[in-house]
Amino acid sequence: MAVVDMKKSQGSTVDRGTYFLFTLGVVGFGWIIAAANTGISYLALGTDVVPIVTGFIGCCVFVIVLRFLHHAWWLAFLSLLPAVFVLVGSVQYAPEAALDSRGVRETVRIAADSATDGGSNHRFTLIGGSGELKETLDYDGDHPSWKVGDRIEVVSDPENVVPLEVASDVDSSGQLGALVMGVAGWTAIALLAGRRGFVRRRAGLHPAFEDVD
Numbered sequence: 133m134a135v136v137d138m139k140k141s142q143g144s145t146v147d148r149g150t151y152f153l154f155t156l157g158v159v160g161f162g163w164i165i166a167a168a169n170t171g172i173s174y175l176a177l178g179t180d181v182v183p184i185v186t187g188f189i190g191c192c193v194f195v196i197v198l199r200f201l202h203h204a205w206w207l208a209f210l211s212l213l214p215a216v217f218v219l220v221g222s223v224q225y226a227p228e229a230a231l232d233s234r235g236v237r238e239t240v241r242i243a244a245d246s247a248t249d250g251g252s253n254h255r256f257t258l259i260g261g262s263g264e265l266k267e268t269l270d271y272d273g274d275h276p277s278w279k280v281g282d283r284i285e286v287v288s289d290p291e292n293v294v295p296l297e298v299a300s301d302v303d304s305s306g307q308l309g310a311l312v313m314g315v316a317g318w319t320a321i322a323l324l325a326g327r328r329g330f331v332r333r334r335a336g337l338h339p340a341f342e343d344v345d
Contacts, residue, residue: 148330155326158194158201162318165190166218166311173226178293183223191215194318202325203332214317221311227294228304235287237299240265242282258286267296 169190173183194215199208238260246255246268254276256269267288269278278284278298285299 145334151326151330151333155201155322155329158197158326159319159322161197162194162218162322163315165194166222166315166318169218169222170225170311173223177227177230178295180223180227183226184219187219187222191219198322198325201322202329203337204328207321207325207328211318211321214314214321217310217314218318219314221307221309221314225304225307225311228297228302228307230294231287231289231297231302232304234290235294235302236290237285237287239283239285242269242278242280242284245280256280265296267292269296269298 165187169183169187172186173180176182191212195208195211198211199205202208240258240260242256243259243264244257246253246257252272252274254271254273256271256276256278258265258267258269265288269284269286271278286296287299287302288296
């Protein structure tokens, strides 16, 4: 029979110093996940799927580790919100920083749109000062912000690794800010989870839906 409320087990002892080190370890683990996935994004420039997969796995592992630290699930689930910031920031910061540092800016005119039949996969042909660009401006959706005839500023990668983007959309500092916000959120939640987890374990409390008689 599932226990509806939390129950106490007898004889539970937890060392405060050990638990504090465990908490710091979880905090450090969150920082490592964010830093490592950002590094992976740099190494896999032009292939977002790799850091997306590794970042998703890292975030899931952090949730599980946080559950063991807290000895309950609700703070682990709450950590999913900053995990979104960590994932997006770590994946997007590297390519946008590359465009910021080495990208070539120029004003171009949109000459054609591949989605002339009303489709949602837009491939805009661009004409610059020296003629038609080899790269197209890609947009997957029904309502792009641009149309044929518009003049826009774009940033292209001279090494042809990072896809071309509209200059106004390149915001490496914003992506770094999102990453830092996510890591700060994980840090705060991990410290709270460590404090509450220590109290719960010392009192012998267990998550109700995990206890079965």
